[in-house]
Amino acid sequence: MFFIKHVLKLEQFWKTQMNRTKINLTSFLYPLLFLIFILLFWEFLIIYFKIPKYFLPSPSNVLNAFILNIKTFLIATLVTLSITFLAITLSIISGVLIAIGVFQYKILDKTISPYIVILQTTPIVSIIPLLIIWFKSNTFITLVICAWIACIFPIISNTLIGLKSTDKSLIKIFRIYGASQTFMLKKLYIPSALPYFLSGLKISGALALIGGISAEFIAGTGGRASGIAYILLMAGYNLETDKLFAALFIITVLGIFIYSLFNFISYLLLKQWHDSSTNF
Amino acid sequence: MFFIKHVLKLEQFWKTQMNRTKINLTSFLYPLLFLIFILLFWEFLIIYFKIPKYFLPSPSNVLNAFILNIKTFLIATLVTLSITFLAITLSIISGVLIAIGVFQYKILDKTISPYIVILQTTPIVSIIPLLIIWFKSNTFITLVICAWIACIFPIISNTLIGLKSTDKSLIKIFRIYGASQTFMLKKLYIPSALPYFLSGLKISGALALIGGISAEFIAGTGGRASGIAYILLMAGYNLETDKLFAALFIITVLGIFIYSLFNFISYLLLKQWHDSSTNF
Amino acid sequence: MLYQTLLNTRSHVDFIKLDNVSKMFQNLTVLKKVSMEIHKGEFIGILGPSGCGKSTLLTLLSGLEKISSGVLHNNSTKGKSAFVFQDSCLMPWKTLEQNIAIPLEILNLSRQEIEEKVNKYLKILDLYKFRKNYPRELSGGMKMRASIARALVTDPEVILMDEPFASLDQILRERLVDEIYEIYLRKNLTGIFVTHNIAEAVFLCNRIYIFSFHPGQIIGQIQINKSNMDMKKYRNSDVFHQTCVKIRTILENSNE
Amino acid sequence: MLYQTLLNTRSHVDFIKLDNVSKMFQNLTVLKKVSMEIHKGEFIGILGPSGCGKSTLLTLLSGLEKISSGVLHNNSTKGKSAFVFQDSCLMPWKTLEQNIAIPLEILNLSRQEIEEKVNKYLKILDLYKFRKNYPRELSGGMKMRASIARALVTDPEVILMDEPFASLDQILRERLVDEIYEIYLRKNLTGIFVTHNIAEAVFLCNRIYIFSFHPGQIIGQIQINKSNMDMKKYRNSDVFHQTCVKIRTILENSNE
């Protein structure tokens, strides 16, 4: 009896798994078809109208440039990715801590909130010179800091609004039993804020990438450990349009990768309790 | 009897109003005191250590630069503000429409969602040249488009997650009575998504400002309609540190202004039904 | 319209009919081979232990959930049913009267008509004084009453009610039962009424289905004949009490 | 600790005492000059029409809301009260057993102890089979039972219950009333019990306060003496029925 039940459960499990895969396949298929269509159309246009490479390279030009410089691109991608992920990690830690701090202590809220807003609205571009001086020309750290500044705000803002949206009756339940504030944070507020936080994380992921890349555009690294923005910049100066497009393409893929990653994490964390996790 | 009731009500009203003002006052007071303290400390440090103006201008230097260039600053501020607000308006309209479209039509979701992500992760800096070509070097439009791209994603993302978080039982109620999808959108989904949307809006406000300013850093060439970033940039080139700081200060104030505005709008719209509107 | 004509031409067909309907959630069978026929103008009671699938049955009848197997016919006019959920589910961002007006707005009535009807039911349900309050400013029973008002306000053809009176005091409860019975008589309402209160079911309904726990199956069906009786008399009659005891016995036995 | 000693030295002082307590929401007086004394080990019933302020009274007693005027003493040990809200309010991201375990986690019991107690009450409330389910996969009655289990699991000193049995079937309801009565006897529980079911209140309680509608005021207080009676006998006794009728009359009169 128990055995049969177990087998049934297993079957059920695989069925759902298969269904899930099916859904994922179609959700890949549509944009992929769209992409292929666009690429073919693009190639065709360029051949038909004889558009010169410098004006708009064809997909095959871009692919070619990509293959020719694959090693450079790979290293640059790794640099950019490490900047982005370091920045996101930093901003998750600091963003959540700040949100919790502001949520817990009124004084903190009143005193520092406006300055967090300032941090958010000050254009990175204008503080990079300062950062360069502070961090003794360690460009990598400067870039990480820039990316961090660029992406921390959505985490703070969304986490905070999530913490504040906690169900009032549940708060009462915890109060009745004399739960400590720490306990309530861990068991009540933070789980309640989770969907908001994750939505913020998705926004931040993209912002960290952009922040890092913009900073690299401005601060520039050059040398051996330079990221993808440096290649983009130099390709621009050297008028290598195909290489520029290849770099742009890589940035885009990175963006989609980071986004999908956070979307997936969000799906995993939320599937137990929130219906809004499907996608986006 | 009725008269007395009315008087009582009025009294009640004013009492609450007063309380509200009191709260607002202290919430201004703390950061203001902090600010004044910092400014005084800063001025003191500069006088005490005889730090030269070119290295770090004192608050009085900055104020002086501000007063000397007040007209330039005023015009530039107006330009920057109009770029920012145009971009936010555009992104509210387009962002909400996209979110609703994606929410309503599975096909749209599957086909275009990834491309919205692409839009989000492509660094503005790299597409400005394209925009300049497309918009026939109309810098203003280019800047608005950049700011728009920079700030649309949080609106889409948050609105969508809000739409998807609509209470399942309420959806059932509407279904029972055969409500049309349009009706449900208007009366159910959109109000449900409101708090999420507003949180996104707060993030977007800051991003629009940054987006416009970053774009101006890259595309800006001055002329009549140059914004605050152009002044910042030029002050940098001309080594006018005090003017640079004054411009930075204006940007910061703009940021706080935009943020406070959206915070206030958010408070007004949410006070009826959501407790998370207090602030931040 | 299509539904309406179908109904008129085939009036010999049952209004709502379930044939061996089952419902599973993942691998849990909640309802198993349920067959029932509901005629137009009947008031059907559903009784059974907590968790036996009563609410699930209502969502199936209303078409909000899909059945897992079997056949379900529902010939009621689309948009002419009303549902009182087990919890009140009001929109937190609307006042009481706005909440109640929602179905009428869906049906696209004029502002004046809406106001009239809403006020009428606000009064019936003792809520008029609180019409401008938001749900969070109401007591549990008031919210439930608002939800009942929202269902009644459309003059529905079919009404599905899931323990609507559970959180109301006895006096109010009895008044509302009377009220609904009157509406039922006047409007030829078809009702499906889930309750834990046996007496209420016996008073209101023409027929009562009794469900067993896990899997939810029909274990008893009781026809009640009260056509010619005065309702006050009926409530104190022997038939009434005997029926109540009978149902109780069935429920008690099923539990062992 | 402070509370405890106070209690011991001043055992002549009432356990919970309200003196002319009023509660206003904005300009609406919900409770007006309510005075009551609750002694340790008493089981108090609260009856009154829907919206009269019963739930509000419980939130005042538990300290979750502040009183607007008057004096309120509560000498119960902090963290030793339990509250069954009118709606179940479970955490949607936790399973049933995790939800029930929450108060024990707050009290910092060992994993094993927690598991033992949770399982015990899961069984008492017929929920054991569903312990791994999430709230959205439960029926209304099950959620309410989970909420009762969450309150009982801590062995509280004082228990505040707001219509805990409203959405349960009669048989289960009676069983649970018996169960709680037994716990009450065994553990010297102090209980405050809001209900719309007069019989239940008369059965469980030592004293019943009856509230009027708007503003909520005490319009009746009924002492029930059942100390030496067997409970089964009591349920069928004349005293029982007479008390029920008496309360009903008070309620009916207050309504006019």
Next chain:
Amino acid sequence: KKNHGTINSKENNDYFPLVLGTDWFAQAEHGGFYQAVAEGIYEKYGLNVKIKMGGPQVNGIQLLLADEVQFYVPASYIMMSAAKQKLPIISVAAIFQKDIQVLLAHPNVGNDTLENMKNKPIFISAPTAASIWGFLEGKYGYKESQKKSYSHSLTPFLQDKNSIQEGILTSEPYLIEKNFGFKPVAILLSDYGFSGYGELLTTTKKFEEKHPKIVQNFVNATLEGWKSYLENPTLGNELIKNANPEMTDELLQFAHQKFINEKIISGGDAELYGMGIMTDVRWREFANMLIESKAFDKNIDYHSIYTLKYLNNTK
């Protein structure tokens, strides 16, 4: 000779450590500096020189003032701004005798003098505009409305045959010819009276006062490096490519050729007085030109931002 592959000279306490900040990623315009590192010339003069590359928005003057770098290489215009702001920095030698800023135009459309370019759209970036626009406006009557955004894409220029494009003598003409197959008209602004120096070796006044010997040695070593670079750039170019992998040999070669053909480094006064020379006459000429075009106030004290005292010894 063994260690020449790295940018850092050998760490050694006997050598005076210096950081030279450049205004861009490594390129031919910095060839002499890299050459001096590569050939060990700085070491020969007792210096341990590290080169720190600049970038699009890196403010070298700020780095200089913050003592992050000890030497920086601005052009004359920036030094004028510094004079206006009374920044305590001072130029001690001029590598480029001519400013290498050019305006590019399409061939055969008549845009071959600055006068003819009036009223044509000019793609110009903000920093360039800051330095040359005053000159173009004041001397040639250019209008604000001509300015068009330029953010390092030549496509808008290529599309409009009538348009003008900013550029650097040593790079854009080559890139355009190589990529688009036509030789653009390149008008060197210095031929029209934009008489500034380029790559001015500049340090802080404090440093100059405290270490005159070091400054002298740095000037001498750098000039030796440039001399060597002009003769045979191989070693310097290797270092450049090392620091900036995207740099190509052809571009380096093109720039090197331009240095020699246009006598950027060795022409003008340098022909008479030797490389690195600055003269009061040239500085006055440049300052007056800017004062006339209203870019600067006539009371500006530009004498304080340069000194000629390290140049007599080079002869």
